[in-house]
Amino acid sequence: MSAEAPRLYCLPDADLNYAESLQRRFSMLRVAELPETGFCLLLDGNGLSLRWCDEAKLGAIKVDFLAGKAAHRRHYGGAEAVSKAVGVKKGQRPSVIDATAGLGRDAFVLANLGCQVTMFERSPWVAALLEDGLNRAKADPDIGEWVTQRMKLIHANSISDIQQHHLQAEVVYLDPMYPHRKKSAQVKKEMRIFQHLVGADSDADELLQQALNIASKRVVVKRPSTATPLAGKAAANQLSTKTHRFDIYSII
Ligand SMILES: C[S@@+](CC[C@H](N)C(=O)[O-])C[C@H]1O[C@@H](n2cnc3c(N)ncnc32)[C@H](O)[C@@H]1O
Structure with missing residues (x-):
């Protein structure tokens, strides 16, 4: 994981009070110019996005629950594998700790279906992007109410810090980064950026034990099919999709 303090570049229409709050809470370093290399967070009047300056052609990453894929998943994602793996079914909406929140896509699918989801994200870069997307979703007239009620983000390391939050949940969900062997050009944009920014989550094995200590019903781990x-x-149960598998460890 990048140990550097996240750099923040503000465009002229950025809310500077928000910029100060980001700097303070995520230990960001405000830069006067967009750097030529490395990662940088950009703040403008529409929120926060991440740019990999070495690979500007990849474009920016932004968390937007209101449009694009997330909106599609909101409308049509009821039967997604992640919800089945977690145990969403008629009359059952398990509470979930998503201990590797990333950009919050899986958490959003689960919360949309009615699960209470507490997300942990340790990278300040990623946590800031996710918080920004959540804030915009919370302000939306259509989804704001349930996003506010059901999605909570904690910027912390779920291996070392989860116990001190005294949280309980029926399900702990894990989707750690995995070192992809495909040629980098084949790996999609977001994954390439994440591989460089966050790395391979090589301590993910420790997460499993922590998760098993906390979940009251099951731990679900998303893995590439061949991992x-x-x-x-080995998990007693698995659920497979074309590209992934969910390893399901039952507690009871
Ligand atoms: C593959 S991404 C998760 C993607 C996510 N499921 C989604 O739907 O957007 C993995 C994320 O887990 C985070 N992570 C890994 N280990 C963690 C830990 N121990 N505590 C908190 N976050 C962790 C990484 O920083 C990374 O952002």
Whole structure:
């Protein structure tokens, strides 16, 4: 994971009070010019986005729950594999700790279906982007109410810090980064940027034990189809899609 303080570049229409709050809470370094290399967060009147300056052609990453894929998943995502793996079914909406929140897409699908989701994200870059997207979603007249009620973000390391939050949930969901072997050009934009920014989450095995200590019903781990199980611990149940598999560890 990048140990550098996130750099923040503000465009002329940026809200400077918001910029100060981001700097303070995520230990960001405000820069006067857009750097030529490395990562940089850009703040403008529409919110926060991430740019990889070395690879500007990849464009920016922004968390937007109101448009694009997220909106599509909101309307049509009821039967997605992640919801089945977590145990969403008629009359059952398990509470979930998403211990590797990333850009919050899986959490959003689950919250949309009615699950209470507490998200942990340790990278300040990613946590700031996710918080920004959540804030805009919370202000939206259509989805703001349930996003506010059901999606909570904690910027912390779920391996070392989760216990001190004294949280309980029926399900702990894990989707750690995985070192992809495909040629980088084939890996889609967001994954390429994440691989450089966040790295391979090489401590993910520790997450499994932590998750098993906390979940009251099951731990669900999303893995690429060909990956070995976390910590070499095979799950009793699996659910497979074309590209992924969900390893399901039942507690009871
Ligand atoms: C593959 S992404 C998760 C994607 C996410 N499921 C989604 O739908 O957007 C993995 C994320 O987990 C975060 N992460 C990994 N280990 C973590 C830990 N111990 N505590 C908190 N966040 C962690 C990484 O920083 C990264 O942002």
